[in-house]
Amino acid sequence: MSGMTLLVSDPDRYHDVYSNGFARIAMKETVLQEISQYFDEHVMTKLTGAFPAEDQFNLLGVGVGEGHHEQHFLKTLGSHFSSIMNVAVDRNEHLLESFKINACGSTPDEKSHRDMQWFNGTLQQFFDESPLANCKYNLISAIYSMHHVGDIETTFTRLASMVKDNGVIIIVLSESTLVEETLLQNTWLPASYGTHEKLTKEKVITFAKQRGYTIDVRKMNIKWDLTDLFEEKSELGDKLVDSLTSVAHFRRTVPAEKLNELISFWRSFCSNGEDGRLYAPADDVIITAST
Numbered sequence: 001m002s003g004m005t006l007l008v009s010d011p012d013r014y015h016d017v018y019s020n021g022f023a024r025i026a027m028k029e030t031v032l033q034e035i036s037q038y039f040d041e042h043v044m045t046k047l048t049g050a051f052p053a054e055d056q057f058n059l060l061g062v063g064v065g066e067g068h069h070e071q072h073f074l075k076t077l078g079s080h081f082s083s084i085m086n087v088a089v090d091r092n093e094h095l096l097e098s099f100k101i102n103a104c105g106s107t108p109d110e111k112s113h114r115d116m117q118w119f120n121g122t123l124q125q126f127f128d129e130s131p132l133a134n135c136k137y138n139l140i141s142a143i144y145s146m147h148h149v150g151d152i153e154t155t156f157t158r159l160a161s162m163v164k165d166n167g168v169i170i171i172v173l174s175e176s177t178l179v180e181e182t183l184l185q186n187t188w189l190p191a192s193y194g195t196h197e198k199l200t201k202e203k204v205i206t207f208a209k210q211r212g213y214t215i216d217v218r219k220m221n222i223k224w225d226l227t228d229l230f231e232e233k234s235e236l237g238d239k240l241v242d243s244l245t246s247v248a249h250f251r252r253t254v255p256a257e258k259l260n261e262l263i264s265f266w267r268s269f270c271s272n273g274e275d276g277r278l279y280a281p282a283d284d285v286i287i288t289a290s291t
């Protein structure tokens with residue numbers, strides 16, 4: 001079907017959909033809390049056991065967006081490691097700009113020296129163009145970005161080659177059945193990856209195990225409030241439709257009959273909450289790979 005623009009190809013709409021749409025329904029505060037707690041209790045134990053506090057600590061963030069998670073990682077790391085270099089990669093300049101503003105506003109722990117490096121471009125461009133792609137990292141984070149950055153096998157293999165011995169890769173994925181099935185069953189969507197694709201979670205775990213990594217998997221109990229998706233005149237609903245289909249301005253571009261099919265399909269995933277709103281499970285998972 002022609003006339004559809006991939007959401008990532010429209011940076012302004014992407015920013016709006018992500019920050020003012022998806023972020024509003026995705027229990028972002030709970031997600032931040034759960035990932036932060038997991039990081040502080042599990043990942044920090046590994047990192048502080050593996051690396052001396054006075055060594056330079058390198059963190060690479062892939063698809064950082066506004067960097068809420070990386071900011072938390074930096075804060076906790078700064079309480080132990082004396083010198084930290086953070087490299088933040090994201091293709092969306094608006095989101096990266098918010099990260100920069102937030103990072104400037106926060107006061108780093110006085111004991112720790114922080115060097116922030118920004119790369120506005122795709123991960124592939126970072127690999128191809130940045131000398132920082134030749135560094136070794138103690139920690140690599142890809143929080144809700146692995147689906148977007150390219151072929152999982154190539155990406156994981158390349159990232160794994162950039163981790164120091166005893167380093168950690170932390171990946172958070174939203175394996176929402178609703179999104180997976182939307183893209184699997186509707187091959188006319190430009191972001192559809194065909195009908196036989198394996199879930200990213202299984203791929204990541206398989207590749208990491210094949211490369212000798214120890215894997216830890218933690219499920220998060222996150223639900224999306226999709227009530228507005230079913231309101232015809234809701235702007236928030238328009239943004240949610242865009243984020244579920246990965247198409248910019250989907251409601252304006254696609255024939256009503258296609259939209260209605262998808263709306264009924266999405267409705268079948270939802271259940272009523274006690275507050276009368278409609279919720280679908282997000283099936284979010286934290287995966288860490290370490291040697």
Ligand SMILES: C[S@@+](CC[C@H](N)C(=O)[O-])C[C@H]1O[C@@H](n2cnc3c(N)ncnc32)[C@H](O)[C@@H]1O
Nearest residue numbers: 063064065090091092122123143144145148149
């Ligand atoms: C779902 S958002 C997650 C943002 C952030 N990590 C978070 O958890 O809030 C995905 C991010 O990946 C970025 N992104 C998408 N494709 C990318 C690519 N090829 N290379 C680098 N970043 C990319 C987007 O701009 C966006 O900021």
